[in-house]
Amino acid sequence: MLGEINLEKVGISCFFLSYLVAFAFEVTRLIKKSRTSRALMLLFAVAGLCAHTIFLLVRSRAADLPPLVGSQLDWMLVLAWLMVLFFLVYSLLDESSALGIFFLPLVLLIVGSTYFVGQEPRAVMEGQHSLKMAHAALLVFGISGVVIGFVIGLMYLVQHRRLKRKHGQAGGLSMPSLAKLARWNRLSVMLSFPLLTAGMLTGVGLGLYSQRTPEPVQLLDPVILSYGVVWLVMAVLFGWLLRAKPTAGKQVAWLTIWGSGFLLLTMIGLQVLNMDSWHS
Amino acid sequence: MNLQVVYCTHHGTDLTLREKLAFSDEQTARAYDHLRNEFPDSEFVVLSTCNRVELYTAQESAKNVPTHQQLAEFFAEFHKVPREELFDDLLERTGPDAVRHLFSVAAGIDSMVVGEPQIVAQVREAYATARDHRASGPLANAMFERALKVGKRIRTETGLSEGRISIASVAVGDFGKSIFDRFDDKRVLVIGAGEMAEETLRYLHAEGVRDVVVTNRSIERAKMLAGQWGGTTAPFDQLDELLGQADIIVSTTGASRPIVSCERFQEVRRQGDPKEVFILDLGAPRDFDPAIGEVDDNVFLYCIDDLEATCDQNRKVRKKEIAAAQRIIDEETDEFMQAVYHRATGPIIRNLREKWNEISQLELERLFGKLPDLNQEDRDHLEQCFNRMVNKLLHPPLEVLREEAREGTPHGLMDALKRLFHLRD
Missing domain, CATH: 1.20.1440 (de novo design (two linked rop proteins))
Structure with a gap:
C-alpha cells in the first residue's frame, strides 16, 4: 500500500x-x-x-x-x-x-x-475495443517512425554540412555515416507511412461504426481533417521516395524534415490548442 | 637504490647520430652480454627506436654503479663512434628523474607525435627482450611494469591519444568513414603513385577496400603500387571513364597544374551515376580544381590543406592534455619511488625483527625451563606478552625508518641501526 x-x-x-x-x-x-x-x-x-x-x-x-x-x-x-x-x-x-x-x-x-x-x-466510445487500440497503437508507432525519421534527416544534414565544410570530428561524439543515415531515413518513412495509413483506415472504420451509436463522430472534425492532410503529405513523400534514386540522400533528408516537421507541428499544435473535437 | 638512464632522442640529437647509436636485435643481445660482464651488479634495459636510443640501469647496492661517463664510453666503443662525437648528446637522468622520463616515454609525451600508440609496444618489447636475456632484474622489472601501467592509465584517463593526426588517417577515419558505411564494395582510383597514395591505401585496405585501380603516366610505378595492394592498372588516357566509375579517388600526381578541371568533372558526372564520390587531392600543387567540391551534393573533395587543418586541430587537443598526463606521471613517480625506498629498508627491518624475535624465543625457553609447572594457557599468555613487547619496542625505530624512506633511501639511519644492533647485510 x-x-x-x-x-x-x-x-x-x-x-x-x-x-x-x-x-x-x-x-x-x-x-x-x-x-x-x-x-x-x-x-x-x-x-x-x-x-x-x-x-x-x-x-x-x-x-x-x-x-x-x-x-x-x-x-x-x-x-x-x-x-x-x-x-x-x-x-x-x-x-x-x-x-x-x-x-x-x-x-x-x-x-x-x-x-x-x-x-x-x-x-470513450462504447464497443470496438480492439479496433480502438489498433487505431491508437498504429498511429503512435507510425508517428514514432516519422519523428525518428525527422531526427535522422536532421543528423544527415548536419553531417553533410560538416563534410562539405571539411570540418574534422569534434569532441567525444560522432554521427553515423551519410550512407547509413540515408538508409535509415528512407527506412523510417517506408515503415511509418504504412502504419499511418493503417491507423487512418482504422480511424475511418471507427468513424463509420460510430454513426450507428448515439454519439456519432463528425467526419469533418478539424482534427480528423488535419490528420488527413498530414497523411496526404506523407503519401506524396512516400510516393516520391519510391521513385527517387538512392543517391538523393540530401533531398530525402530535406523532404523528411519538412514532412515530419509538418506532422509534428500539426500533432502538437492540435493537442495544445485542445480543439473541441471527438479526438480532443 | 640507483636508477639511471643515459639517452639521446629526436629532441636534441640528429638522425645521423641516432642511427649510429641504435641497437639492432643482434646488437642488443651482444650489448647485454658486454654490460653484464662489465657491471655484474646492475640491471639493464635498452630501448632503441627510430626516435630514441636509451639505456636504463638499475642497481640495489651503491657499489660499482656504472657512471654516465662509463656508459658513454660503452656506447662509443660498442658502436665505434668517437667519444667526443656523442658525449654532449648523451643525456643522463638519475633517481626519480629517470623514472619520470621512462613514464613520459611510455605515455607518448616524449614522442615526436604526442600520444602516438606505437611507443607502448616498443617499450613492452624492449622490456621483454631484456628479460629474455636476463639483463633486467627485480628493480628494472618493477620500473618497466609500472611504466606500462602508467602509459595505459594516461591513455584511459586523458585525451592524449584522442583524434587522428596523420593526413591519411584523418582522410580515411574522419572523412571517408563519415561518408561511407562500408568500403569492401567501393572502387578506389589512384591517380599517380606517390608515397601519400601508398599510405592512404594502407588505411583504406584496413577498412576493407579490395578494388583498387592505379593510373599513372609511368606504368611501371603504377604496376608496382597496384601489385602491392592487389589492384589493377589502367591507361592514363582513360581517366574520364575511370573518374566516373570510382567511389574514392586518391590523387598524388605532383603535376604543376590541375589535371581535372571543373568542366571536365561536371561532364563526367553528367554522363555517369551521381553517386557519392570521395576525392582526396593529395597533390601539391592540387590535381583537382577546388570548384569540383561544389559540383553537386554528392561530391566531397579534400586537399592537403583541408586535412592538415584537422590534423593541427587534433594536435592542439592532444597538447592540452599534456598537463593532465604530467600530473599523473608525477603522482605515479612519487608512489613508485616511495615503494623503491621502502624496499631498500626491507632487509634491515627483517634482520632487526628476526634478531629480536630470536632473543625473545631464547628467553622464553629459559623461563619455561625454570618454571616447568606452567600449564599451556599460562605459556601462551607469556609468549603473547613477549611478542607484544618486541613489537612495541620495534615500533618507534621502524616508524622513523618508514618516515625517512618517503624522501629517499635513509642510508644514514640504516647504517646507524646496523651499528647499534649489530646487524649484518
Missing part, C-alpha cells in the same frame, strides 16, 4: 527533469569525450524512463484504460516513451553516438507540451 502511495507521487516533472539532466550531460560530451558524462547521461535517461513508465502505469490503472486511449496526455507520453526507449537502446549499442543531442530535445518538447493538453481521461 505504501509502495502504491509513493508511486503515485511520480509526476511528469520527475522524468522531464531527468531527461533534461541527461541532455545536459550529453551536451558536455560534445566538448570532450568522457566516460563519466556518458554513464551519468545514461543513468538519468534510464531513471527518467523508469519514472515515465511508472507514471503511465499508475494513470492507466487509475483510469482503468490502456495509456494509448486514456487521454491526449497519455497518448503523447507513450510517444515520448517509445522515443526514449529507441534512443537508449541505440546509445547502449553505440558508445560515441551523438543521437541524444538530436533526440532528447524532441522528447523534452513532447513531454513539455503535455502541460498544455487535457489530462482528464476522455469519454
Whole structure:
C-alpha cells in the first residue's frame, strides 16, 4: 500500500527533469569525450524512463484504460516513451553516438507540451475495443517512425554540412555515416507511412461504426481533417521516395524534415490548442 | 637504490647520430652480454627506436654503479663512434628523474607525435627482450611494469591519444568513414603513385577496400603500387571513364597544374551515376580544381590543406592534455619511488625483527625451563606478552625508518641501526 502511495507521487516533472539532466550531460560530451558524462547521461535517461513508465502505469490503472486511449496526455507520453526507449537502446549499442543531442530535445518538447493538453481521461466510445487500440497503437508507432525519421534527416544534414565544410570530428561524439543515415531515413518513412495509413483506415472504420451509436463522430472534425492532410503529405513523400534514386540522400533528408516537421507541428499544435473535437 | 638512464632522442640529437647509436636485435643481445660482464651488479634495459636510443640501469647496492661517463664510453666503443662525437648528446637522468622520463616515454609525451600508440609496444618489447636475456632484474622489472601501467592509465584517463593526426588517417577515419558505411564494395582510383597514395591505401585496405585501380603516366610505378595492394592498372588516357566509375579517388600526381578541371568533372558526372564520390587531392600543387567540391551534393573533395587543418586541430587537443598526463606521471613517480625506498629498508627491518624475535624465543625457553609447572594457557599468555613487547619496542625505530624512506633511501639511519644492533647485510 505504501509502495502504491509513493508511486503515485511520480509526476511528469520527475522524468522531464531527468531527461533534461541527461541532455545536459550529453551536451558536455560534445566538448570532450568522457566516460563519466556518458554513464551519468545514461543513468538519468534510464531513471527518467523508469519514472515515465511508472507514471503511465499508475494513470492507466487509475483510469482503468490502456495509456494509448486514456487521454491526449497519455497518448503523447507513450510517444515520448517509445522515443526514449529507441534512443537508449541505440546509445547502449553505440558508445560515441551523438543521437541524444538530436533526440532528447524532441522528447523534452513532447513531454513539455503535455502541460498544455487535457489530462482528464476522455469519454470513450462504447464497443470496438480492439479496433480502438489498433487505431491508437498504429498511429503512435507510425508517428514514432516519422519523428525518428525527422531526427535522422536532421543528423544527415548536419553531417553533410560538416563534410562539405571539411570540418574534422569534434569532441567525444560522432554521427553515423551519410550512407547509413540515408538508409535509415528512407527506412523510417517506408515503415511509418504504412502504419499511418493503417491507423487512418482504422480511424475511418471507427468513424463509420460510430454513426450507428448515439454519439456519432463528425467526419469533418478539424482534427480528423488535419490528420488527413498530414497523411496526404506523407503519401506524396512516400510516393516520391519510391521513385527517387538512392543517391538523393540530401533531398530525402530535406523532404523528411519538412514532412515530419509538418506532422509534428500539426500533432502538437492540435493537442495544445485542445480543439473541441471527438479526438480532443 | 640507483636508477639511471643515459639517452639521446629526436629532441636534441640528429638522425645521423641516432642511427649510429641504435641497437639492432643482434646488437642488443651482444650489448647485454658486454654490460653484464662489465657491471655484474646492475640491471639493464635498452630501448632503441627510430626516435630514441636509451639505456636504463638499475642497481640495489651503491657499489660499482656504472657512471654516465662509463656508459658513454660503452656506447662509443660498442658502436665505434668517437667519444667526443656523442658525449654532449648523451643525456643522463638519475633517481626519480629517470623514472619520470621512462613514464613520459611510455605515455607518448616524449614522442615526436604526442600520444602516438606505437611507443607502448616498443617499450613492452624492449622490456621483454631484456628479460629474455636476463639483463633486467627485480628493480628494472618493477620500473618497466609500472611504466606500462602508467602509459595505459594516461591513455584511459586523458585525451592524449584522442583524434587522428596523420593526413591519411584523418582522410580515411574522419572523412571517408563519415561518408561511407562500408568500403569492401567501393572502387578506389589512384591517380599517380606517390608515397601519400601508398599510405592512404594502407588505411583504406584496413577498412576493407579490395578494388583498387592505379593510373599513372609511368606504368611501371603504377604496376608496382597496384601489385602491392592487389589492384589493377589502367591507361592514363582513360581517366574520364575511370573518374566516373570510382567511389574514392586518391590523387598524388605532383603535376604543376590541375589535371581535372571543373568542366571536365561536371561532364563526367553528367554522363555517369551521381553517386557519392570521395576525392582526396593529395597533390601539391592540387590535381583537382577546388570548384569540383561544389559540383553537386554528392561530391566531397579534400586537399592537403583541408586535412592538415584537422590534423593541427587534433594536435592542439592532444597538447592540452599534456598537463593532465604530467600530473599523473608525477603522482605515479612519487608512489613508485616511495615503494623503491621502502624496499631498500626491507632487509634491515627483517634482520632487526628476526634478531629480536630470536632473543625473545631464547628467553622464553629459559623461563619455561625454570618454571616447568606452567600449564599451556599460562605459556601462551607469556609468549603473547613477549611478542607484544618486541613489537612495541620495534615500533618507534621502524616508524622513523618508514618516515625517512618517503624522501629517499635513509642510508644514514640504516647504517646507524646496523651499528647499534649489530646487524649484518
